[in-house]
Amino acid sequence: MAEEKRKTMKIPFMITPSESQALMSELNVSSLPELLPLLVPSAQLLSRTPISSFPVGAVGLGSSGRIYVGVNLEFPGLPLHHSVHAEQFLVTNALLHREPSLDLIAVSAAPCGHCRQFLQELRNSSQIRILVTSDGPGSDFRPLSDFLPRPFGPPDLLKEDVPLLLEAKVEEEEEEEEKEKRVNGFGSDMEGRLREAAVRVAGRAHAPYSGCRSGFAVADAEGRVYAGAYMESAAYNPSVGPAQAAAIAYVAGGGGGWEGIVGGVLVEAEGAAVEQEGTVTIFMEKVAPRAQFWVHRL
Ligand code: THU
Ligand code: ZN
Numbered sequence: 001m002a003e004e005k006r007k008t009m010k011i012p013f014m015i016t017p018s019e020s021q022a023l024m025s026e027l028n029v030s031s032l033p034e035l036l037p038l039l040v041p042s043a044q045l046l047s048r049t050p051i052s053s054f055p056v057g058a059v060g061l062g063s064s065g066r067i068y069v070g071v072n073l074e075f076p077g078l079p080l081h082h083s084v085h086a087e088q089f090l091v092t093n094a095l096l097h098r099e100p101s102l103d104l105i106a107v108s109a110a111p112c113g114h115c116r117q118f119l120q121e122l123r124n125s126s127q128i129r130i131l132v133t134s135d136g137p138g139s140d141f142r143p144l145s146d147f148l149p150r151p152f153g154p155p156d157l158l159k160e161d162v163p164l165l166l167e168a169k170v171e172e173e174e175e176e177e178e179k180e181k182r183v184n185g186f187g188s189d190m191e192g193r194l195r196e197a198a199v200r201v202a203g204r205a206h207a208p209y210s211g212c213r214s215g216f217a218v219a220d221a222e223g224r225v226y227a228g229a230y231m232e233s234a235a236y237n238p239s240v241g242p243a244q245a246a247a248i249a250y251v252a253g254g255g256g257g258w259e260g261i262v263g264g265v266l267v268e269a270e271g272a273a274v275e276q277e278g279t280v281t282i283f284m285e286k287v288a289p290r291a292q293f294w295v296h297r298l
Pocket of ligand 1: 049052054056072083084086087109110111112113115
C-alpha cells in the first residue's frame with residue numbers, strides 16, 4: 001500500500017473538490033491534509049528546471065476547497081532572479097483563480113527565505129500551515145510562524161485596511177474573460193486582445209507598496225491567452241514580476257514549450273516609480289525571442 005501511494009500521476013494545476021474526492025479514494029486516504037503530501041511527487045513532475053534539475057512541487061488547499069499546484073520555473077540565459085519558486089507559482093495560481101485564501105501547503109523541500117517572506121502578503125499568513133515532504137514520514141503541517149518567527153511584513157508598511165494579496169476586489173466582466181479563452185486565432189488583432197487581457201489582469205495586481213500595478217498577457221499560436229498580474233512583497237525583492245506571472249499562467253493554463261509564445265502585451269502606468277518594461281523586454285528576448293512584444297501605458 002505504501003508503495004502504491006508513492007506512485008506519480010498526471011495532475012492538473014487546479015483540482016476541484018469533486019476531483020480531490022476521487023483522488024482521495026484512489027489513494028486510499030480519508031482527508032485533504034493526508035491527500036496534499038501524496039500529490040507532491042506528481043506536482044514535481046510539472047516543474048521546468050533546466051538549470052538546477054531540482055524539481056520543487058507545492059500543493060496548496062484554498063478556503064474554497066480547491067487544491068492548487070505550484071512548481072519551480074527556470075529560464076536559461078537569464079539571471080537567476082528571474083526564476084519562479086514553486087510556492088510563488090502556487091500563490092499566483094490561486095490569485096488567478098480568485099481563491100480567497102490558502103490554508104495548507106505541502107511542499108517537496110523546505111521553503112526558502114524569499115518564499116517565507118512572500119507568503120507574508122496573505123492575510124493571517126502566520127496561520128498558513130506547511131508540511132515539508134522531504135522531512136520524511138511522520139512530518140506534519142506547521143504554521144508559517146514556525147518557519148519565520150519574527151516577520152517583517154505588510155503591517156510594517158501598510159494600514160490594516162489595505163487589501164492584501166488575494167483580497168483585492170475587482171469588477172470585471174468574467175464573461176469577456178471566458179470568451180477570451182475560447183478564441184481560436186486572432187485574426188488581425190492579437191495586440192488588441194492581449195491588451196484587453198493585460199489591462200484586466202493588471203486590475204488584480206498586488207502593488208500596495210509602489211502603487212504601480214502591471215499585467216502581462218501572452219498568446220500562443222492557437223490564439224489562447226494567458227495573463228499574469230504583478231505581485232509585490234513588503235520586502236520588495238521577493239516580488240513576482242509580470243513576466244514571471246504570465247509564465248505561471250502559461251504553464252498552469254496548459255501552454256507547451258516557451259517557443260509556443262507568439263506575442264505579449266505588457267500594461268503598466270506611464271512614468272511610474274517602478275517600471276517593468278526593461279526587465280520584461282530582456283525576459284522576452286531570451287524566453288520567446290520570436291514573439292511580438294508590445295507595451296501599453298495605462
Ligand atoms: N526553489 C523553490 O521552488 N522553492 C524554494 O523555496 C526553494 C528553492 C527552487 C528555485 C530553483 O528553481 C531551485 O529550487 C533551486 O534553488
Ligand atoms: Zn523559495
